[in-house]
């Protein structure tokens with residue numbers, strides 16, 4: 001088949017809302033867009049282990065310690081599913097990790113904020129995992145089969161994380177005055193960065209249109225952000241906590257909550273590297289990888305020796 | 315505490331303190347699969363610790379919960395062996411510690427399944443399956459590192475050498491354990507030493523590693539005398555809980 005016919009088949013698959021599978025022909029730009037997006041998502045999962053891992057050894061009850069360990073472990077698992085999905089597009093995990101470590105690929109900027117109190121574990125679960133779910137649920141219907149399937153597994157676990165985060169905050173909010181203040185402070189710090197997780201406003205978003213056409217993106221940044229705000233406000237009320245936005249109000253005509261202006265200069269600044277933890281997260285990640293090099297080399301050498309021995313015996 | 319509660323606490327403290335160390339690996343492991351594996355092992359141990367600490371509190375009958383025992387005891391009241399509190403070091407040290415401890419725990423839990431105390435027997439029955447995986451994990455890595463590259467061989471040997479002085483303490487008995495063992499409730503650790511030697515020696519040989527002859531040995535963990543590392547481990551683990559007396563989390 002010539003390129004035009006292949007492109008026609010591809011377009012037909014997309015239009016029919018069917019899945020593209022690894023062996024199917026696909027335009028190179030589609031492949032590259034997916035690789036970039038899946039890689040960034042995978043990197044976010046594994047960098048996201050750091051801010052929460054920060055509190056595992058200090059968790060204030062054994063039950064919470066178990067929940068947090070399991071959550072951070074889930075994030076490692078999400079990284080694994082996503083690197084595997086990216087591998088079906090022809091890039092290895094090593095290659096992608098190298099791009100992360102050398103700053104050629106990004107991870108979500110949200111993880112460049114520090115987790116400075118225990119309540120941050122609740123705020124991250126409730127807001128950050130909550131925003132991630134909003135972004136990710138539509139990806140369960142993404143046109144690329146392996147990515148869509150990975151997202152189905154991931155979303156199930158993320159919604160579990162969100163409930164646990166909410167429950168953690170609720171316990172603090174109903175606890176002592178100090179605990180409640182800790183919860184409120186965490187929500188104050190994480191609310192605006194969570195809104196930024198949906199990306200720049202639609203008027204400035206660069207990749208959106210093509211990604212919509214390809215069935216990689218289903219809703220615009222602003223649509224998803226609005227959904228998130230609409231879902232979060234009533235939840236904050238149940239928590240007995242306020243959201244740090246004096247302009248937040250319900251518009252009975254639109255049926256949506258209106259919110260104040262997002263400080264996009266902060267977003268851009270952190271994206272450009274000037275966030276409180278950018279350098280720390282990268283250094284931590286690179287150190288883990290570098291410190292582990294001798295272990296990975298040993299595993300490979302051992303596997304080779306064994307294979308050689310088996311061959312010799314056969 | 316009555317002897318049975320003290321015994322349950324010893325087993326629980328071993329598991330809890332090792333969980334604390336293993337959880338320090340989170341986001342720092344040599345590869346993602348290993349991050350998942352080390353956390354899995356930590357979670358198994360934490361599960362064991364929670365049941366054992368709760369049981370010790372119940373037997374004591376003074377209303378102390380698992381969290382009271384984990385967070386509100388001071389260093390001298392912790393009865394774990396010193397091996398489990400040793401710092402992670404590099405991956406070779408961690409694997410050495412895992413190998414030496416997991417094989418011991420597997421053998422103890424294996425025999426404890428026959429305990430006349432139904433709770434301990436049930437805990438052991440569940441734990442023995444988990445620990446069988448921990449042993450498998452540690453043995454495989456010991457072979458890979460020992461028989462991998464020159465560097466990994468040296469590091470694995472260094473890990474075994476560094477952890478070996480803490481082995482003798484594992485098999486120490488005292489009046490409390492001896493009496494409970496005679497009553498069919500506990501396992502006298504001395505009784506599993508021969509099997510431990512056989513199993514660990516076999517792995518070391520397979521991995522081209524040498525069994526060390528240490529010049530000193532640790533003492534005192536079971537009576538609350540610990541290495542200097544323990545205070546920092548507890549300070550980190552307990553500080554938040556203790557900063558909010560009486561709070562619910």
Ligand SMILES: [Fe+2]
Nearest residue numbers: 045074075078
């Ligand atoms: Fe995740």
Ligand SMILES: [Fe+2]
Nearest residue numbers: 075129158161
């Ligand atoms: Fe999550």
